[in-house]
Amino acid sequence: xxxxxxxxxxxxxxxxxxxxxxxxxxxxxxxxxxxxxxxxxxxxxxxxxxxxxxxxxxxxxxxxxxxxxxxxxxxxxxxxxxxxxxxxxxxxxxxxxxxxxxxxxxxxxxxxxxxxxxxxxxxxxxxxxxxxxxxxxxxxxxxxxxxxxxxxxxxxxxxxxxxxxxxxxxxxxxxxxxxxxxxxxxxxxxxxxxxxxxxxxxxxxxxxxxxxxxxxxxxxxxxxxxxxxxxxxxxxxxxxxxxxxxxxxxxxxxxxxxxxxxxxxxxxxxxxxxxxxxxxxxxxxxxxxxxxxxxxxxxxxxxxxxxxxxxxxxxxxxxxxxxxxxxxxxxxxxxxxxxxxxxxxxxxxxxxxxxxxxxxxxxxxxxxxxxxxxxxxxxxxxxxxxxxxxxxxxxxxxxxxxxxxxxxxxxxxxxxxxxxxxxxxxxxxxxxxxxxxxxxxxxxxxxxxxxxxxxxxxxxxxxxxxxxx
Numbered sequence: 001x002x003x004x005x006x007x008x009x010x011x012x013x014x015x016x017x018x019x020x021x022x023x024x025x026x027x028x029x030x031x032x033x034x035x036x037x038x039x040x041x042x043x044x045x046x047x048x049x050x051x052x053x054x055x056x057x058x059x060x061x062x063x064x065x066x067x068x069x070x071x072x073x074x075x076x077x078x079x080x081x082x083x084x085x086x087x088x089x090x091x092x093x094x095x096x097x098x099x100x101x102x103x104x105x106x107x108x109x110x111x112x113x114x115x116x117x118x119x120x121x122x123x124x125x126x127x128x129x130x131x132x133x134x135x136x137x138x139x140x141x142x143x144x145x146x147x148x149x150x151x152x153x154x155x156x157x158x159x160x161x162x163x164x165x166x167x168x169x170x171x172x173x174x175x176x177x178x179x180x181x182x183x184x185x186x187x188x189x190x191x192x193x194x195x196x197x198x199x200x201x202x203x204x205x206x207x208x209x210x211x212x213x214x215x216x217x218x219x220x221x222x223x224x225x226x227x228x229x230x231x232x233x234x235x236x237x238x239x240x241x242x243x244x245x246x247x248x249x250x251x252x253x254x255x256x257x258x259x260x261x262x263x264x265x266x267x268x269x270x271x272x273x274x275x276x277x278x279x280x281x282x283x284x285x286x287x288x289x290x291x292x293x294x295x296x297x298x299x300x301x302x303x304x305x306x307x308x309x310x311x312x313x314x315x316x317x318x319x320x321x322x323x324x325x326x327x328x329x330x331x332x333x334x335x336x337x338x339x340x341x342x343x344x345x346x347x348x349x350x351x352x353x354x355x356x357x358x359x360x361x362x363x364x365x366x367x368x369x370x371x372x373x374x375x376x377x378x379x380x381x382x383x384x385x386x387x388x389x390x391x392x393x394x395x396x397x398x399x400x401x402x403x404x405x406x407x408x409x410x411x412x413x414x415x416x417x418x419x420x421x422x423x424x425x426x427x428x429x430x431x432x433x434x435x436x437x438x439x440x441x442x443x444x445x446x447x448x449x450x451x452x453x454x455x456x457x458x459x460x461x462x463x464x465x466x467x468x469x
Contacts, residue, residue: 002049002171005181006204016042016176017462019198019212021183021227022219024083025444026430026451028166029128030216031175033455039462041175042210044200046182046219047080049163054203055079058182061354062343067254068358068396076398077220081179082163084220085444087398090160092131092153093441094122098279098289105286105367108249108334109436112408112417121449126153128448129160146281146378150274150291150441160444180204184349186215186227188424192234195427201349213467214426214458216419218451221250221400221433225340226354228404228414228421228429240404240421245414247340249405250358251332251438253291253397256368258326260294262385272296276440277374290371291329291440326387329397329440330368335361340403360394368394399443401432418457419450426467430454 008014018034020027023045031043047055061073069075077084097115131153170177178200184207185199197211217224225247229238240246273294282289338359342352376387407413410422413436419428430451432443461467 001173001175002177002179005044005178005200005208006202006206008178008206008208010206010208012208013197014042014176014208014210016040016210016212018042018214018216018458019210020044020216020218021198022046022083022217022223022431023081023163023177024218024220024431025085025088025162025448027083027216027218028162028170029125029448029451030218030430030455030458031177032128032166032169032173033452034458035173035175037455037459037462039459042212043170043175043177044181044183044198044210045081045177045179047078048179049081049167051078051080051086055180058203058347059354061356062345063356063358065356065358067360067394068252068356072396073222073354073356076396077222077400080163081167081177082161082165084398084400085160085162088160088162088442088444091442092126092129092160092445093274094119094151094153095439095441095446096148096150096276096279096289098282099437099439103288104283106288106331106333106437109405109407109412111436112406112413118446118449118453121452122153122445124452125445125448128452129165145382146278147275147292147375148278150276152274153445182349183219183227184351185230186232186239186427188232188234188239190234192232192239193423194425203348213462214428216428216430216454216458217404217433218430220431221403222340222354222356224429224431224433225250225403226342226352229340229342230351239427240414240424242423243411245405245412247403248336248338249334249402250338250340250356250400251334251402252358253399253438253440254330254332254360254368254394255397256328256330256372256394257390257392258328258372259388259390260324260326260379260385261388262322262324263383274441277371277378281374285370285374287367287371287374288331288333289438289440290331290368290375292375293327293329295325295327328368328372330364330371330394331438331440332360332364333367334402334405334437335359397442399432399438401435401438401443404429404433405436406434407436419454428454428458
């Protein structure tokens with residue numbers, strides 16, 4: 001059921017087994033799963049069911065970056081039911097098992113879980129989203145050397161907007177979705193080891209409290225960090241921030257562009273293919289994962305294309321070439337100085353706005369160049385085609401990650417392998433903020449799978465009484 005929080009009396013105190021902050025991909029998934037398991041759930045959404053300028057403006061902040069635009073904080077995420085999935089194109093890819101381990105030359109954390117631990121939940125995520133069976137790109141044996149297809153699930157819709165997709169299901173359920181409900185404080189108990197409740201305010205001016213047995217932050221990597229960083233009566237550094245890790249290592253996939261003059265393409269003539277360099281090559285050259293998305297769209301012709309095509313035809317035994325577009329998705333490496341922090345500027349509720357620092361370092365640029373050049377060599381050597389890199393600058397993909405990274409060592413991560421904030425018994429974080437590393441694929445589908453895993457953990461914990469007392 002949907003409730004407008006602006007109509008709730010300020011003296012009200014609400015109760016539930018679980019309180020979820022944020023109705024994006026992670027929040028909606030978790031609410032749906034826990035409701036089916038029979039636990040009372042309150043889902044707090046800061047916006048309504050449609051985009052609203054006044055609500056969206058709460059996301060404004062300060063961005064310092066050599067690659068992201070100045071309005072990144074307000075333009076790259078959405079503050080209404082469905083969250084930033086209202087930007088999502090439905091690309092559903094599985095994280096390669098390579099990403100879960102420590103890798104040469106790639107700063108970051110090894111995942112405290114294995115790829116095999118997440119695989120059963122991809123099937124569950126696909127079922128939640130109404131997807132068919134998983135598919136993988138087909139390759140001819142002679143073109144496989146050095147390249148690895150990325151496993152993908154076909155979206156049920158061309159574009160997946162989780163707000164509209166889940167609206168009727170949530171409306172009919174027992175989940176209480178409080179719209180226009182902004183969490184402005186997380187209140188720990190006197191010893192700071194447990195969360196007693198959260199304070200909720202609306203732009204209409206009323207405020208109230210929500211108490212629960214357990215709480216989950218599912219507001220995105222930027223907002224999860226900001227909420228944890230807000231000072232409390234216990235600690236001015238915020239919650240879960242004893243080791244100054246909250247907000248650090250913020251990351252976004254960056255993308256570059258290019259074209260592929262195909263001579264003997266291994267793909268079907270229409271459609272797209274998504275692939276990366278093999279783990280062996282990544283290790284050999286100490287480079288992060290580079291995603292190569294081949295799109296069978298008509299690439300714009302440029303001066304000299306006819307000459308290039310003629311040369312390619314002669315060089316490759318008379319095979320007539322075909323032009324395809326390329327998009328390169330770059331796995332950016334963890335950098336503690338790239339971070340979310342609190343700005344001196346205030347939002348309408350009197351809290352500090354977010355301040356984001358994210359710079360693409362010279363080392364990251366060097367690895368991007370090395371990776372794309374390596375792919376170009378492979379394409380030529382194995383008869384795939386000739387790669388032409390664009391001179392357009394790299395851009396952000398609006399994939400916010402890593403600000404509350406997962407590690408069972410509290411000196412290295414903000415949450416443990418189940419997403420629980422270190423040092424707090426009943427507070428969890430969900431979504432791509434907990435990723436220790438990124439890979440090159442869109443994070444939405446993996447974070448939904450990871451959230452389904454969290455749902456199983458919370459259900460078992462509720463049944464065992466872990467959050468009582």
